Amino acid sequence: MPDLSAANALRRPRGPRKRPAPRLATPAPDTGGTPAAEAPEVDTSYLQTLLGYNARRAALAVIAVFLRRMAPYDLRPVDFSVLSVVAYNPGVTSRQICATLDILPPNLVGMIKSLHKRGLILRKPHPTDRRAQGLHLSAAGQRLYREAQATATELEQGVAHGLNADEVQTLITLLRRVYQR
Amino acid sequence: MPDLSAANALRRPRGPRKRPAPRLATPAPDTGGTPAAEAPEVDTSYLQTLLGYNARRAALAVIAVFLRRMAPYDLRPVDFSVLSVVAYNPGVTSRQICATLDILPPNLVGMIKSLHKRGLILRKPHPTDRRAQGLHLSAAGQRLYREAQATATELEQGVAHGLNADEVQTLITLLRRVYQR
DNA sequence: TATTGTTATACTCTATAACTATA
DNA sequence: TATAGTTATAGAGTATAACAATA
Numbered sequence: 464m465p466d467l468s469a470a471n472a473l474r475r476p477r478g479p480r481k482r483p484a485p486r487l488a489t490p491a492p493d494t495g496g497t498p499a500a501e502a503p504e505v506d507t508s509y510l511q512t513l514l515g516y517n518a519r520r521a522a523l524a525v526i527a528v529f530l531r532r533m534a535p536y537d538l539r540p541v542d543f544s545v546l547s548v549v550a551y552n553p554g555v556t557s558r559q560i561c562a563t564l565d566i567l568p569p570n571l572v573g574m575i576k577s578l579h580k581r582g583l584i585l586r587k588p589h590p591t592d593r594r595a596q597g598l599h600l601s602a603a604g605q606r607l608y609r610e611a612q613a614t615a616t617e618l619e620q621g622v623a624h625g626l627n628a629d630e631v632q633t634l635i636t637l638l639r640r641v642y643q644r
Numbered sequence: 645m646p647d648l649s650a651a652n653a654l655r656r657p658r659g660p661r662k663r664p665a666p667r668l669a670t671p672a673p674d675t676g677g678t679p680a681a682e683a684p685e686v687d688t689s690y691l692q693t694l695l696g697y698n699a700r701r702a703a704l705a706v707i708a709v710f711l712r713r714m715a716p717y718d719l720r721p722v723d724f725s726v727l728s729v730v731a732y733n734p735g736v737t738s739r740q741i742c743a744t745l746d747i748l749p750p751n752l753v754g755m756i757k758s759l760h761k762r763g764l765i766l767r768k769p770h771p772t773d774r775r776a777q778g779l780h781l782s783a784a785g786q787r788l789y790r791e792a793q794a795t796a797t798e799l800e801q802g803v804a805h806g807l808n809a810d811e812v813q814t815l816i817t818l819l820r821r822v823y824q825r
Numbered sequence: 826t827a828t829t830g831t832t833a834t835a836c837t838c839t840a841t842a843a844c845t846a847t848a
Numbered sequence: 849t850a851t852a853g854t855t856a857t858a859g860a861g862t863a864t865a866a867c868a869a870t871a
Contacts (some may be wrong), residue, residue, distance in 0.1 A: 505744045506732045508723060509793070514812060515706035517819040522703045523746075524823035525696035540700070541861095544691060551687045558829060559778055563686045563721070565704075571863065572831060594829040594870045612690065623822050630818060631695060631810055637815040638698040641804050642705035722838095739852055751839065755852060775847045775852040828871070836863070841856105848851070 503639050509562070514641070533619050536611045543615065545574055546600065546608045549584055554597035556589065583607060696821070706803050713799050717752035717792045722747070726755055726794065727781065727789045730765055737770065764788060 510516045529540055538546070544564050549555055557575060561568050575598070578584045583604035589595040600608060623631050648758050691697045710721055719727070722745070729741050738756060756779070759765045764785035770776040781789060804812050 472764060505729060505736060505740050506731065507744060508825065509732060510728050511820065512800075512816070513796060514803055514816060514819075515703065515710050515721065515727065517816050517823075518699060518703035518706055521819040521822040523695065523701035524701055529696050541694065544697070547690065547691050548686060551690060555686060556829075559686050563688060565746055567863070568830070569832080569834095569864085575830095589829095592829080592871070596830085619693075623818075625821055626818065633814065634818040634822075635693070635695060635698050637804075637811060637818070638695075638702040639692065639807055641702040641815075642698075737852075747855070748840065750855075756853095773848070773852080775845095777853080798861095808837085826871100829869085830867105831869105832865105834864085837861080838861070840856100841858075841860080844853105844855075846852085846854105848849100 509550055518638075518641070528618060528622050529615070530612050533611060536607060536614070538611055541573060542578065545571075545578065546583065546604065547612070549598050550600055550605070550608050550612075553599050554587070554589075556595045556597065560598075569639070578604075659695060699819075699822075709803050710796070713795050714792060716791050717788060717795070720794055723755060723759065723790055726752075726759065727764065727785065728793070731781050731786070731789050731793075735768070735770075737776045737778065739776070741779075759785075769795045 493535070526540055529543075531542060533539070541564070545560060546564055548560050557568065557571055560566065561571055566574075575584070575586075579586060582601055585599045585601050585604075586596045587599060589597050619631065623634070626634070707721055710724075714720070714724060725745050726741060729744055730736055733740070738749065738752055741747065742752055749756075756765070756767075760767060763782055766780045766782050766785075767777045768780060771777050800812065804815070807815070
């Protein structure tokens with residue numbers, strides 16, 4: 464599975480984007496003689512018609528901004544998502560977080576351990592199931608999450624440069640309809 | 645950088661999605677007593693307001709479909725993208741592909757090697773720069789790519805379930821404005 | 826018999842350094 | 849001195865199997 468973490472995008476900022484080229488129904492015939500190197504522009508007009516290509520590029524761009532802005536809190540997107548689920552669902556179990564965020568249980572263990580070690584979350588015995596444990600934000604976790612969420616909300620405005628509030632709302636609505644059943 | 649490859653999404657299909665909950669400005673206070681386990685619904689209403697969260701989920705959903713449909717051609721999204729760039733830009737160099745698709749040069753080497761080994765692409769000497777080599781699709785590569793592109797185009801219709809052609813076009817336009825400078 | 830949390834581990838994807846041949 | 853392609857390798861991210869404790 465491809466990685467959407469955008470580390471590359473973060474450390475190697477792109478140059479100016481190419482202007483969209485006219486759509487082609489089929490690839491240009493290979494005349495064999497003229498290398499594309501002479502014209503530095505590379506035609507990606509077909510790829511730009513694909514929802515998956517654009518969704519991935521957009522997700523990577525947003526994640527890159529997210530990584531920069533969340534660096535002061537030392538939170539990756541997945542850490543922020545976990546804290547957010549715990550914040551809004553006090554007492555939630557690891558298993559529920561896995562199902563909600565599509566994380567495999569073995570991969571969540573280390574994140575929970577790390578957040579616990581940083582004093583951000585508490586593990587309390589589950590009242591009815593002694594196998595499970597209820598997760599809660601500590602006071603420090605609540606403070607950190609409150610600031611991080613404010614940053615995330617604020618970040619939304621800047622991410623989509625030309626997009627106004629209505630356009631962002633339309634975009635989010637359409638994205639939800641893509642991944643929801 | 646997070647991985648957008650959607651392997652998990654592929655092998656562990658999700659259950660039914662939760663209905664959107666009303667937005668909350670701040671997390672619910674932790675009353676400490678009531679575990680979320682009793683109500684299996686987990687509140688993700690705040691995360692669902694974030695462009696990054698929705699873009700990543702949508703990208704993963706599309707990629708999962710892409711992986712399934714491209715399996716007969718043994719092409720990952722990145723392989724398809726590389727073939728597409730070569731198809732529309734015969735004679736393109738590795739370096740240009742890296743800049744266009746945001747792939748690091750060392751990571752492209754293996755892909756090119758693999759596609760070459762499969763007889764899909766040809767490396768020709770670059771006419772003006774003996775360090776570089778121009779990449780071209782072989783006849784077999786052109787046949788395979790033509791079929792793969794048809795599948796990708798066809799796939800677009802089915803990916804966005806309820807979305808009509810206009811809505812998909814709007815979505816793509818908005819996504820482009822997010823990641824383009 | 827199934828589930829929660831966990832360990833160990835393998836595999837994939839991405840990143841960095843450094844080399845060679847050429848510009 | 850810089851760039852194209854490459855090798856080797858390190859580091860994230862994601863995957864599967866299997867276990868003890870509990871349901």
